[in-house]
Amino acid sequence: MIPFLDLKQINEPHQASIQKAVERVIESGWYVLGREVEAFEHQFAAYCQTRHCIGVANGLDALMLVLKAWDFPANSEVIVASNAYIASVLSITHAGLVPVFVEPDPRTYLLDPTHIEAAITFRTKAILPVHLYGRCCDMNPINELAQQYGLKVLEDAAQAHGATYECNRAKVSHRRAGNLGDAAGWSFYPSKNLGALGDAGAITTNDDALADAVRAWRNYGSAEKYVNEYLGHNSRLDELQAAVLSAKLPLLNKENDRRRILAERYLTGIKNPDVMLPPADQIEQDAWHLFVIQHPQRDHFQMYLRERGIGTDIHYPIPPHQQLAYTPFAYLSLPIAEQLHQNGLSLPLNPALTDDEVTYIIETINSMSQRAKE
């Protein structure tokens, strides 16, 4: 059986350094917002090439706290892709704002910049591009539109640790995700490319004032102990999780390179005409958090693979506007998102996957089309 993802396997190469990190924290006697968090914030800011990184409790909070800190009028609108992960949309709602769904490009799964302008109203305050599955959204046209209409850009980089994009705003080309807009929200949920041993998140930005504000927002709205400027939250990053992330960060690029090699093998090896592969034009820039194909009989295809010992997953089975939590949006017709949620299937792709396993997966997928023809 090839599991879709085995977190124990993923963390095995880090075991010694994680153990050292955990012991260091136990010894320190300091467990919340201390030296480990500060150290990780510096390391991750350097990795993303941003001026600031602010550790928070999780990815949803990272996005929500930025939106709150921007202090838009209640019910302002935020543009987000109709196939976004639910947490991206919840961050908008929990900040007292209204999501406006724009359909993605059906090939890349990413917010389609050509559809954004028609969705902008006098209430629009921000665009929330989600770098879904590890590939950066087309940020140049998104930033241009934002500038033209005076909107903020908040990247949801929760799936894009180490992804790059040739950004016009950048002084250097190939700027990393997290440094392509006004601010970015990160998740270090255990299954992400950089994952903690529990919940963790961060915000990256080059905006000094925003960095100060979210530092206060994560800690009861307080920059100075017992003095409260905002109706803040408790969304602090643990010392333990920060220490684990610092231990794992040095191997992130190597692990992403392994993901790229495996993705390329899928892209060149899978010849089943019923399987629509993701585009192969940005293998090196993509962080390949997930390898999502489309199949017209997705559920049948998933069952076929499961019967042959291959675990897969669906990201995601229900689009946000069709969730019970979002019944006010149930009237919307968003056919591209609806089709992607119906046809999308994630194949195993992680640094622990072996060459032989990938060979077997490719052969199994290709043999299915031959059997169908016979």
Ligand SMILES: *Cc1c(COP(=O)(O)O)cnc(C)c1O
């Ligand atoms: C994981 C994820 C989040 C939320 O992160 P949590 O740490 O689980 O709150 C947000 N957006 C995207 C795209 C994600 O993949």
